Amino acid sequence: MDGNIQKYRALITAVDTGSITKAAESLNYTQSGISRMIGDLESEWKVTLLERRHAGVRLTSDGMQLMPHIRSLCADAEELAAAVDELNGLRSGLIRIGMFSGAGNLLAPIIAGFRKENPGIDFQLMTGEYGSVEEWIAAGNVDCGLTRLPVEKDLETVFLQQDVFVAVLPLNHPMAGKQFYPVSAVEGESFLRQETGSGRDLTELFDRCGVNPESGILVGEESSIPAMVENGLGIAILPRLMAEHTSAKVALLPLDVPAYRSIGISLRSRKGSSLAVRRFLEYLQKI
Numbered sequence: 001m002d003g004n005i006q007k008y009r010a011l012i013t014a015v016d017t018g019s020i021t022k023a024a025e026s027l028n029y030t031q032s033g034i035s036r037m038i039g040d041l042e043s044e045w046k047v048t049l050l051e052r053r054h055a056g057v058r059l060t061s062d063g064m065q066l067m068p069h070i071r072s073l074c075a076d077a078e079e080l081a082a083a084v085d086e087l088n089g090l091r092s093g094l095i096r097i098g099m100f101s102g103a104g105n106l107l108a109p110i111i112a113g114f115r116k117e118n119p120g121i122d123f124q125l126m127t128g129e130y131g132s133v134e135e136w137i138a139a140g141n142v143d144c145g146l147t148r149l150p151v152e153k154d155l156e157t158v159f160l161q162q163d164v165f166v167a168v169l170p171l172n173h174p175m176a177g178k179q180f181y182p183v184s185a186v187e188g189e190s191f192l193r194q195e196t197g198s199g200r201d202l203t204e205l206f207d208r209c210g211v212n213p214e215s216g217i218l219v220g221e222e223s224s225i226p227a228m229v230e231n232g233l234g235i236a237i238l239p240r241l242m243a244e245h246t247s248a249k250v251a252l253l254p255l256d257v258p259a260y261r262s263i264g265i266s267l268r269s270r271k272g273s274s275l276a277v278r279r280f281l282e283y284l285q286k287i
Contacts, residue, residue, distance in 0.1 A: 004041075005073070005074060005077045006037065007037040007038070007040060007041050008041075008070045008073060008074050009027065009074055010023060010027060010029070010033075010034045010037040010038055011037070011038050011041060011049060011050075011070060012067075012070060012071060012074060013026050013027055013034075014034060014038065014050065014057055015050075015057070015058070015059055015063075015067065018055075018056040018057060018058065019056045019057065020034050020035055020038075020052075020056075020057060038050060045066075047060075047062040047063075047066070048060050048062060048063070049062065049063035049066070050063060090118055090120065090121065090275060090276060090279060091120045092120045092121070092122075093120065093121045093122070093274065093275070093276035094121070094122050094123070094124060094276075095121060095122070095123050095124070095143055095144070095274075095276055095277055095280055096123075096124045096125075096126070096141070096142040096143045096144075097123060097124070097125050097126070097142055097143065097144055097145060097146070098125075098126045098127075098128065098132070098133040098136040098137060098141075098142040098144075098145030098146070099125060099126070099127055099128075099133060099145060099146040100127070100128065100129060100130055100133055100146060100147070100148065101127060101129075101221070101222050101223055101242070102222060102223065102239065102241050102242030102245070103127075103146040103241070103263070104125070104127070105241050105242070105245040106146065106160075106161075106241055106263065107125070107146060110283075110284065110287065111123055113283070113287065114280060114283050117283070118276070118279065121276050121280075124142075126141075126142055130147060130148045130200075131152070133145040133146070133147055133266075134147060134151055134152060134153040134155065134266070135153075137153065137155055137266055137267060137268060138153045138154075138155065138268065140268070143267065143273060143274070143277045144265055144266060144267040144273070144277060144280075144281070145265070145266050145267070146160075146263060146264075146265060146266075147263070147264055147265070147266045148201075148261050148262065148263065148264075149262040149263065149264040150262075151264075151266050153266075155266040155267060155268060156266065156267055156268070156269060156270055157264045157265070157266045158264055158265045158266075158281060158284065158285060159262065159263075159264045160263045160264050160265060160284065161262075161263055162260040162261070162262055162263070163239045163240060163241045163260060163261050163262075163263055164239070164240050164254070164258065164259070164260050165201070165202075165205070165237050165238065165239055165240070165255060165259040165260065165261070166181075166237070166238065166239075166240050166243050166244075166252045166253060166254060166255065167181035167235060167236075167237055167252070167253040167254075167255060168225065168226055168229045168235060168236040168237065168238050168243050168250050168251075168252060169181070169229065169235050169250060169251045169252075169253060170229055170230060170232055170235070170250065170251070171230075171249055171250065171251055173235065173251065175253065176251035176253075177251075178253060179253075179254075180253060180254050180255065180256040181253040181254070181255055181256065182255075182256045183205065183206070183209045183211055183237075183255055183256060183257045184209065184211055186206075186211060186213040186235070186237070187211055187212065187213055187214070189213065189216075189234065189235045190214075190216030190217075190233070190234035190235070191213040191214060191216055191234055191235060191236070192216060192217050192219050192225050192228055192229065192233065192234040192235065192236040193213070193217075193218055193219065194219055194222050194225070194236075201239075201259065201261050202237055202259075204259075205237075205257070205259045208257070209257055216233065216234040217233060217234060222238065222242060223242065223246075225238060226238075226243065226246040226248035226250050227246075227248045229248065229250050230248040230249050230250050237255070237259075239261055240252070241263075265281065265284055267281075
């Protein structure tokens with residue numbers, strides 16, 4: 001920081017706190033250091049800026065005339081420093097994002113759009129289950145993450161979108177051409193149940209509908225389910241975000257009882273995040 005700006009800040013802080021001692025504590029200087037900086041200004045300008053009393057300090061009439069200009073100079077210097085930091089901060093950087101399976105379909109176009117505006121920012125993506133992503137965020141292993149809302153950890157969250165669940169059926173299934181798939185019909189099907197991931201959402205849906213499907217196959221990785229459905233191993237209910245981005249030849253039907261999962265971006269603290277992460281969050285909220 002410019003030497004004179006430091007002196008200006010010393011003077012402002014002494015005036016605002018009414019004390020050289022408090023100014024020194026606030027700015028992490030010694031009392032003599034604060035006194036010397038203010039004294040330098042007085043010598044340079046050939047004016048007395050402060051009245052030094054036993055109870056503290058206050059501006060002289062000359063000091064009162066000059067103080068608005070001093071405050072303005074400090075404010076301008078802070079704005080300039082912030083602008084320089086912003087330019088430097090976004091020329092390069094890395095944003096580490098955790099995400100659940102299938103979230104890459106949502107994230108890919110977002111990252112592509114963001115990088116058009118900020119080509120120097122790189123991304124590192126980690127994929128895991130809902131709980132794992134929250135753990136990574138809380139531990140600082142990633143800067144932010146796509147999560148199912150509400151989160152279980154104490155994190156800041158920003159809602160992004162709702163992702164509707166759809167039935168995933170073989171093309172030769174009797175209901176493949178219907179307008180809706182009845183949730184109650186899963187009781188008569190070989191149902192591919194997810195071991196983790198959105199399996200929690202489905203349990204809530206089935207409990208709400210009073211349905212108890214028999215599990216034909218318990219599947220650990222959701223992304224493999226459409227291929228299993230295509231090969232006649234059963235039917236499934238998946239978030240559309242995952243189901244519609246598959247090469248498997250399957251039919252996707254809305255459910256007769258709509259069900260959604262809420263997706264958001266979560267992080268430990270927006271305030272404590274890097275400039276690149278804050279700018280990414282701003283981008284997410286405007287698209």
